[in-house]
Amino acid sequence: MCGFAGYFKGINYGDELLHKMGNALLHRGPDDSGVWFDKSEQIGFAHQRLAVIDSSPAGKQPMVSSSERYVLVFNGEIYNHLKLRLKLKSKNFKGHSDTETLLALIEEFGLEKSLKSTEGMFALALWDKRKKELYLARDRIGEKPLYYGWQGEGSGASFLFGSELKSIKQHPSFVPEINRDAIALLLRHNYIPAPYSIYQGVSKLEPGCMLKISHEIPKPKIHAYWSAIFEINSGVAHPFTGSANDAINKLEELSMEAVGQQMVSDVPLGAFLSGGVDSSLVVALMQAQSEKPIKSFSIGFNEKAYNEAGYAKKVANHLGTDHTELYVSSESAMNVIPKLPELYCEPFSDSSQIPTFLVSQLAKEHVTVSLSGDGGDELFCGYNRYHLANNLWSKISILPIPIRVSIANAITSFSPESWNKLSKFIPTSGRFNHIGDKLHKGADALNSKTIDELYLNLVSHFDKPESIVIGGCEPLTHLTSNAHDFSELSDIQRMMALDLITYLPDDILVKVDRAAMAVSLETRVPFLSHKIVEFAWTLPQSYKLRDGKTKWPLRQILYRHVPQKLIERPKMGFGIPIDSWLRGPLRVWAEGLLDESRLQREGFFHVEPIRRKWEEHLSGKRNWQYHIWTILMFQSWLEANHG
Numbered sequence: 001m002c003g004f005a006g007y008f009k010g011i012n013y014g015d016e017l018l019h020k021m022g023n024a025l026l027h028r029g030p031d032d033s034g035v036w037f038d039k040s041e042q043i044g045f046a047h048q049r050l051a052v053i054d055s056s057p058a059g060k061q062p063m064v065s066s067s068e069r070y071v072l073v074f075n076g077e078i079y080n081h082l083k084l085r086l087k088l089k090s091k092n093f094k095g096h097s098d099t100e101t102l103l104a105l106i107e108e109f110g111l112e113k114s115l116k117s118t119e120g121m122f123a124l125a126l127w128d129k130r131k132k133e134l135y136l137a138r139d140r141i142g143e144k145p146l147y148y149g150w151q152g153e154g155s156g157a158s159f160l161f162g163s164e165l166k167s168i169k170q171h172p173s174f175v176p177e178i179n180r181d182a183i184a185l186l187l188r189h190n191y192i193p194a195p196y197s198i199y200q201g202v203s204k205l206e207p208g209c210m211l212k213i214s215h216e217i218p219k220p221k222i223h224a225y226w227s228a229i230f231e232i233n234s235g236v237a238h239p240f241t242g243s244a245n246d247a248i249n250k251l252e253e254l255s256m257e258a259v260g261q262q263m264v265s266d267v268p269l270g271a272f273l274s275g276g277v278d279s280s281l282v283v284a285l286m287q288a289q290s291e292k293p294i295k296s297f298s299i300g301f302n303e304k305a306y307n308e309a310g311y312a313k314k315v316a317n318h319l320g321t322d323h324t325e326l327y328v329s330s331e332s333a334m335n336v337i338p339k340l341p342e343l344y345c346e347p348f349s350d351s352s353q354i355p356t357f358l359v360s361q362l363a364k365e366h367v368t369v370s371l372s373g374d375g376g377d378e379l380f381c382g383y384n385r386y387h388l389a390n391n392l393w394s395k396i397s398i399l400p401i402p403i404r405v406s407i408a409n410a411i412t413s414f415s416p417e418s419w420n421k422l423s424k425f426i427p428t429s430g431r432f433n434h435i436g437d438k439l440h441k442g443a444d445a446l447n448s449k450t451i452d453e454l455y456l457n458l459v460s461h462f463d464k465p466e467s468i469v470i471g472g473c474e475p476l477t478h479l480t481s482n483a484h485d486f487s488e489l490s491d492i493q494r495m496m497a498l499d500l501i502t503y504l505p506d507d508i509l510v511k512v513d514r515a516a517m518a519v520s521l522e523t524r525v526p527f528l529s530h531k532i533v534e535f536a537w538t539l540p541q542s543y544k545l546r547d548g549k550t551k552w553p554l555r556q557i558l559y560r561h562v563p564q565k566l567i568e569r570p571k572m573g574f575g576i577p578i579d580s581w582l583r584g585p586l587r588v589w590a591e592g593l594l595d596e597s598r599l600q601r602e603g604f605f606h607v608e609p610i611r612r613k614w615e616e617h618l619s620g621k622r623n624w625q626y627h628i629w630t631i632l633m634f635q636s637w638l639e640a641n642h643g
Contacts, residue, residue: 002061003028003517004073005167006045006125008134008213010158014039017171022046024166028075028517031055036062036071041215043127043134045073046167052267052369052522053077058095065103066092069130072106074099075163076122076144077524079261084117111135112210112225119261119529123205125161133214136161140226141375141528142194142207142505145513148220149202151175159213159220160202164514165345168202175201176642180472183347183604183634187465190349190630193477193506198346198637207505226530229484232497235537236489244553247543251535252557258529259285259371267368270295272359273323275311277382277551277558277567278373282526284319284561286371293322297363297370299355300327303577314566326362333358333576334585340633341640343518349633350511351578351625357515364519374508375527378499379536380551381544385458386492388438393451393491401447408443416440416623440622451491456480459503461626468605478502490541500533579625583618590614590628593635602638605631 003025006018018035026033029048037044047061062073078084081098085091088104098120105114111126121143126135138146148161152173160168168174177200182192194204205211208226213219240247263269263286271283273296286294296316300309309325316323336354343357363370377383396404416436444463448454456479457463465474478484478501486494509525516523526532536544539553546552558567582590592598594614599607610631617624 002050002073002075003048003163003167004046004061004075004123004125005160005162005170006043006073007161007171007173008044008159009042009215009218010152010156010173012039012042013172014044018044018046021162021167021170022048024170025163027520028163030520032060034060034062036064038127038129041127041129041132045071045125045127047073050368050520050522052265054095054097054100055266056095059097059099061099063099063103065107066090067107069128070103070106071127071129072099072103072124074102074122074124076120076124076139077262077522078102078118078120078122079258079264079529080119087117111137115210115225119258119531121524121528123163131214133212134159135210135212136205137210137225138205138207140208140530141228141500141509141533143509143513143525143528145510146205147197147202148205148211149197149199150218151201159218165197165199165202175199177201178604178638178642180469180604181475184465184469184472184474185477186347186349186634187462187468187627187630188460188474189479189502189506190461190626191507191510192346192348193479193502196475207501228501228533229486229497231530231534232500232537233485233488235534235539236493238538239540240535240538240543244543244546247539248553248556251532251539251553252560254529254532254535255281255526255557256285256289258526258532260289261529262371262524262526263289265369268295268366269369269371270297270363270367271371272296272363272373273298273312273316273321274308274373275313275315275566276308276373277554278376278527279312280315280373280562280567281376281554281558282371282373283315283321284558285526287319287321288561293320295363295366296321296323297359297366298323298325299359299362300325301333301355301576302327302329306575306577311566311569315562318562318566324362324366326358328355328358330577330581330585334581337586337589337636339518341637344510344514344633344637347630347634347637348510348514349626349630350507351629352575353511353515354576356511357518360512360516360521360523361519364521367521369522369524370516371524371526372512373527374512374525375504375533376551376554378496378504379527379533380554381492381496381541382551383499385455386495387545387550389451389455389458389495390492392445393448393454396446396448397451404446408446411439411443415621417620436623452494455495455498461630468609470603470606492545493541578629579617579623582625582628583620587618590632593632593639594628604634604638 005021025048029050031051032049035046045062078098081101121139123138123144123146158173162168179200182196182198194206208224212221273279273283298309298312301307419436445454445457613624616622
């Protein structure tokens with residue numbers, strides 16, 4: 001796990017600027033650094049290394065191929081690189097790093113064929129000295145980040161690229177013009193989806209894509225070497241024909257292989273453990289392949305509604321892991337908030353970023369690599385919103401719009417807090433946490449014309465962000481356009497597919513990458529092995545949601561290792577009580593950022609709707625925590641970066 005940056009064309013600033021760009025990524029790679037610069041071709045790379053595989057000088061980057069044709073900077077891990085070495089004609093390796101393997105593959109087979117043969121997570125930049133072409137590439141699902149774009153004008157224009165915006169901003173050609181359209185996207189999603197970024201002229205390379213640029217063709221040419229959309233449709237069109245038990249056995253085999261590959265490390269390794277299905281299964285499969293107790297980590301909160309540490313401890317005790325837990329006070333959690341604009345180089349407002357940072361910080365005290373269970377929900381129908389939307393639509397679609405509006409008005413006549421109190425009378429098996437907020441969200445969705453509209457409403461924060469952002473026009477995305485063709489998928493499958501290509505890479509994986517890299521911790525995600533992703537989409541939906549149980553095949557594998565009673569409980573998520581904090585200890589901080597005169601002076605938002613939501617939240621009339629938190633995260637980012 002590392003970080004890299006570079007620039008192509010423009011003024012030759014040489015090694016000094018490259019070192020500066022690399023130093024901005026020191027947190028991503030504190031173990032070593034290096035630069036490479038070709039003055040004649042106006043191309044340079046900077047690299048910061050977190051040494052996980054082959055910490056010797058043989059793994060140092062930027063790395064030049066044995067023929068000296070290619071120069072590579074690489075961030076990530078190729079888990080099957082030792083197997084790939086066996087396919088190579090050349091055996092003249094100086095070390096055992098996956099970077100060296102990848103370079104040898106590229107020399108023999110070319111970049112695209114090499115990428116298709118890999119199993120891993122990565123972002124990379126490659127210079128071909130012979131063809132004088134620069135390539136950028138990103139892993140299939142988007143575990144590792146990569147920003148790029150032309151900045152500056154005329155002969156001084158440079159093509160900049162890097163793992164984070166922090167490095168790109170060091171270049172003199174960078175122009176910090178905020179993209180108001182991206183703010184509109186932030187308000188809808190609580191993240192800025194690829195290919196957009198917070199700055200004009202800077203984009204994110206989308207997952208599974210590679211980019212090419214040269215002196216002769218300066219416009220980036222992008223194409224996909226792997227497509228989640230294609231694999232989703234292909235899987236559904238060619239379903240798995242075995243029995244449910246066959247599916248479980250095959251999935252366990254693939255999961256065991258993925259976990260085993262990702263346990264290879266020259267430095268201490270462990271895993272996050274929440275006590276839920278996904279993380280428990282990853283830890284169980286790790287422990288099944290280890291002679292020593294696996295190191296597992298969880299954090300707890302004194303607020304009962306947000307605390308899963310007790311469940312995690314029971315799973316750890318059963319599996320016999322070397323478990324570490326830390327109970328975090330509200331004060332400790334809130335102390336993370338001032339760090340967020342630095343941790344996330346563009347505005348990002350998934351509030352579980354706070355506990356994610358805290359558990360990463362805890363793990364880093366003991367290990368350098370940690371596995372996580374992310375991806376299970378998107379692949380195996382784990383989110384409550386899938387069946388919530390499906391069930392809600394089956395009931396409301398038969399009702400005329402006026403009746404739906406009346407129902408919505410009836411729901412919102414009670415505050416979320418009142419609904420939460422009433423929820424104690426609902427049987428445990430049908431109970432959701434924070435049911436009041438979900439009912440209010442559902443009430444907002446009652447006027448949807450299709451289930452796709454309903455789902456967009458459920459996953460949106462501000463449903464009309466253009467009415468909030470001054471001068472902002474929300475661009476079309478996978479969620480708001482029909483650029484993809486999921487017509488052959490069921491309603492729930494479409495929701496899962498959209499989450500796989502939007503929410504997972506742009507929210508979940510961004511959250512984990514930035515939080516973990518802030519403390520120089522490498523994270524690995526076994527369920528995002530492309531073999532598991534592709535297999536999961538061949539499984540009939542009835543294998544994923546079965547007898548009312550989500551993630552049914554994962555549960556069946558887990559129950560081979562952990563008693564069912566330790567796992568079965570309502571889904572909690574990884575949250576914190578932002579709603580009450582905003583009314584209490586965070587109120588003064590929030591009020592300063594939401595001050596009416598300040599908002600008017602900065603000129604990014606229409607003031608009245610924001611102030612109205614803030615006042616309604618403070619009064620308890622509505623819980624606008626997600627909307628307010630998004631505005632606050634932009635405001636705090638703006639203050640830290642442009643104050």
